[in-house]
Amino acid sequence: MRPRFAPSNPQLPPSPPRLWNPPQDPEKPACPYQERFAVEIKRHTPPPPFGDPQHGPGAWRERSDVQLYSATQTEVVMAYPPLERENTSSSSPAPTAALTILGTLAVADGRGPQLVVCSVTPKTLPKALPQAPYEAVAKIFDPLYYSFECKAAAHMPVNVAWEADVHYTHEAAAYDHLHRTGQTGLFAPEYFGSWTFTLPITHAGRKVQRSVRLVLMEKIKGPSIRSVCLDPVALSGYTEQDRLDIFAKVLDGIVRQRHAGVDQRDLASRNVILRPSSSPSTGNKPPLPQPVIIDYNTAVVFELTRLGKRPFQLAKLPENPMQVFWNTRFAEFRGWVPSRWDGNAQLCQQWLKERFGGKAASQYTPVSSKLEFAK
Known part of the structure; x- marks a missing residue:
């Protein structure tokens, strides 16, 4: 869910109207941001x-x-x-x-x-x-x-x-x-x-x-994950394993950005663009695209906050996605992640453990707390 900013504190009249609507605004020009502007x-x-x-x-x-x-x-x-x-x-x-x-x-x-x-x-x-x-x-x-x-x-x-x-x-x-x-x-x-x-x-x-x-x-020449999910023909070009491989890269990208000092805070399928891969094809199957995370207008740069750098930034390796996303339900990626994850957090957690545990865990800081499976 998109984080909400604390609202500004405008000086309001003593008794604001109950059914306020934007007043007529004859000075306001039409939106100019069109082709050839x-x-x-x-x-x-x-x-x-x-x-x-x-x-x-x-x-x-x-x-x-x-x-x-x-x-x-x-x-x-x-x-x-x-x-x-x-x-x-x-x-x-x-x-x-x-x-x-x-x-x-x-x-x-x-x-x-x-x-x-x-x-x-x-x-x-x-x-x-x-x-x-x-x-x-x-x-x-x-x-x-x-x-x-x-x-x-x-x-x-x-x-x-x-x-x-x-x-x-x-x-x-x-x-x-x-x-x-x-x-x-x-x-x-x-x-x-x-x-x-x-x-x-x-x-x-x-x-x-x-x-x-x-x-x-940069202009990324590719669709968003959301637009792919809304297009049955485009979605059929990805197997479930393909989608999970790309999704794992998304989570890996988030923890690496956090380690560098930025929390995007609005992870959603509409904010992940699929950049076509420049790698050569293997056999008849083209290489999977690279996910690119966009939309940082609610992001936080840790060093610019009151708390400063977070302790996990001081580690040599980024956090393990298991630890960061263990209790996340990924509702914003419905249609991309398996439908059987809906209402079954254990299946999602099991995938996180299989994907980012074992040998893959060496790429990340060791998990610092015990991860309990949902009941």
Whole structure:
């Protein structure tokens, strides 16, 4: 289940309406993130992640003059421009690039982060990033196209500016840490940095510019596990053993990311992309794809939390997936894992023991507690 962030604490009117609905918002433009949308982007250093108990409230400050129950979404977004990192100064200008959207992956007003495939043409970039034009996936954190109405509790407004800042700071921090620790390119996509751009808007009778944040990552040419499960023809191309072999790699990837310092915290079939293998075929059977874990906007970088590094990070080897997932039911992977696991935790636990015990256990830190089978 997706972890819930602690909500912001907006100043609400004394008696909020019982059946609040988002008010008419004539200033709000249609969602622009469609094919052929083009903009210049500039490299950006995000603030530290914030917004849940592990991180604390961060630099966010509520405004007493903004009442969520009476403001429009545009008014909220304009009252809360995206956060900037404190005490950042550089004598050299930030690298820039031209971004053009080639196609959409998940774009909709009210969706939250917008996902698009884009071409990126560098103008001035550091040597660590590609110098020639390249394709990437852009994840755009534009609060104007988040859901103003709470999806978990109808008739309640959400401070969309706060939510977009939280998502952006978590995603950028996770990718940056995974990149610095050599974890991108295998179980996580390659990371091409965090960026910002501006869009024009007419607000309160004035034409102004507003800032929007995004991250760029590798475009994985493969389906998600969820989309395969929804396609009987595609699913039939995988035997049960194939699916479990891939699933074992997913769990292995998670514990290796945790050992490196990142907990993705939203493990679900929709967040695992199957990258086609570059290995040669053996016989008539093509090699299994490599699972790639995406979606880090609720992730935690342990070193950036109040608790700091976790004890298991100090070990030479990662935790054994048996220990991490022993009591996990994997409901988000229904259709991929065996249906007989439903309602029978022992079968799942037995598979974990067979897969990650014995000789395979030498790849991980020894299990530190006795694992009891479910009754």
